Amino acid sequence: MSGIITLVNDMRLSGTEYGKISVGTIEEPYGEGSESVASIAISLQGKLDDPDWKVHIPYANIEAVIEALQEAKARL
Numbered sequence: 001m002s003g004i005i006t007l008v009n010d011m012r013l014s015g016t017e018y019g020k021i022s023v024g025t026i027e028e029p030y031g032e033g034s035e036s037v038a039s040i041a042i043s044l045q046g047k048l049d050d051p052d053w054k055v056h057i058p059y060a061n062i063e064a065v066i067e068a069l070q071e072a073k074a075r076l
Helices: 059-075
Strands: 004-012 020-027 037-043 053-058
Touching: 037 059, 053 059
Parallel strands: none
Antiparallel strands: 004 020, 020 037, 037 053
16 A cells, blocks of 8 residues: 555544554555545554554545444444
């Protein structure tokens, strides 16, 4: 993976001692000319540069993902 990573926010991962959730953007994540994405990463040990899980969300899908997260929140 390449590209410029910009951290938007990082927060404590509930239920863990050191875990973090980080949200950011990545420009050209898959090489020159690839579309920027929003990135959500989870690190159980708080290592933001070495996450255990991550997901890249293309701009075109952000609103649908936000709506789905709001629905999931309502069901919890």
